[in-house]
Amino acid sequence: MAFLWLALCLTPACCLLHKDEDPESPIKNLQMQPETRRLTWDLSGNVSEIGCFINSRFITKATDKRYCEFRVLSSCQVTNFTVASTGDRPFSAGILYPRPEGHPEAAAQRLGCWVHDVDFLTCSWEAGRAAPGDVQYRLYWQDLKTYEEEECPRYAVDDRGTHIRCHFDDVSRLREHVQFLVKGTSKGARIPCSDLTVELARIERLSLPNITGMCNKSYSVMEWKMSSHFNHRFTYELEIQKGSDAAYTEKAPDSYFVLPNPGNYAVRLRAHARFRKTWSEWSAVRRFGTRCCRNSSPRSRT
Numbered sequence: 001m002a003f004l005w006l007a008l009c010l011t012p013a014c015c016l017l018h019k020d021e022d023p024e025s026p027i028k029n030l031q032m033q034p035e036t037r038r039l040t041w042d043l044s045g046n047v048s049e050i051g052c053f054i055n056s057r058f059i060t061k062a063t064d065k066r067y068c069e070f071r072v073l074s075s076c077q078v079t080n081f082t083v084a085s086t087g088d089r090p091f092s093a094g095i096l097y098p099r100p101e102g103h104p105e106a107a108a109q110r111l112g113c114w115v116h117d118v119d120f121l122t123c124s125w126e127a128g129r130a131a132p133g134d135v136q137y138r139l140y141w142q143d144l145k146t147y148e149e150e151e152c153p154r155y156a157v158d159d160r161g162t163h164i165r166c167h168f169d170d171v172s173r174l175r176e177h178v179q180f181l182v183k184g185t186s187k188g189a190r191i192p193c194s195d196l197t198v199e200l201a202r203i204e205r206l207s208l209p210n211i212t213g214m215c216n217k218s219y220s221v222m223e224w225k226m227s228s229h230f231n232h233r234f235t236y237e238l239e240i241q242k243g244s245d246a247a248y249t250e251k252a253p254d255s256y257f258v259l260p261n262p263g264n265y266a267v268r269l270r271a272h273a274r275f276r277k278t279w280s281e282w283s284a285v286r287r288f289g290t291r292c293c294r295n296s297s298p299r300s301r302t
Helices: 002-010
Strands: 029-035 038-043 052-053 057-061 068-069 079-084 089-095 109-116 120-126 136-143 149-151 155-157 161-166 177-185 195-200 212-215 219-223 235-243 248-252 256-260 267-272 286-288
Touching: 029 079, 029 089, 029 256, 052 109, 057 068, 057 155, 109 195, 120 136, 136 161, 212 286, 235 256
Parallel strands: none
Antiparallel strands: 029 038, 038 068, 052 057, 052 079, 079 089, 109 120, 120 161, 136 149, 136 177, 155 161, 177 195, 212 219, 219 256, 235 248, 235 267, 267 286
């Protein structure tokens, strides 16, 4: 059994038989069910294993040999889904989903979204190179669990009046995983859509907090508080410069840091959220003096 499955996975999809090429294929009536993100089929005959491929790449084994379920399903990008089985000889059947519609280069291009300033979300895109002059785009977010869909409340436009940016004012009501769709319309042509599925925690540009301090001649206790609707576990790095000494860095696992013998010093901070690959930008510099951490107004570091 293991050998047969390995042989199937190593067989290029181009070499597997398509259902139209073999009327005796055990897989019939292949359909995509977008509401459940399931690829389903009717099965006849004795089949050892069934697997599902996307654009020739193996994704998952079938459940009960009757369907494959996908975590994410694009509503816009035309994708080749293939179901392949093992037995005395391999069989396969494939479909394209969604069906091609319109000129692909008329769709919105370079769609990107980011969470910023804690509560806000912005998405931007460019008009497709093959889009007609009267094209208009509209962006929607879709809940991946409930399929609830809502249009962008506030757009920005280019010189032709075409929507190219969207701004949401309250991200707290969004779930962590969201799909964004940009749909296009034109009087004389069909415009394909563009979509982007994201985890909001991963596209957040963290907003860094203000650092406060309490101190005496022996030590200074610095504190801060991060705010985010989607990231909740952080580690921190502080860059500290005492007087005219060279600056150095310290790691902080919590939202405070104790600095011994502080004197006059300057500090700035950056944060790293769990599951993120990169650090945030540095915060503005805070300057603390010897008189119980009386601090100057924050200013940018040069």
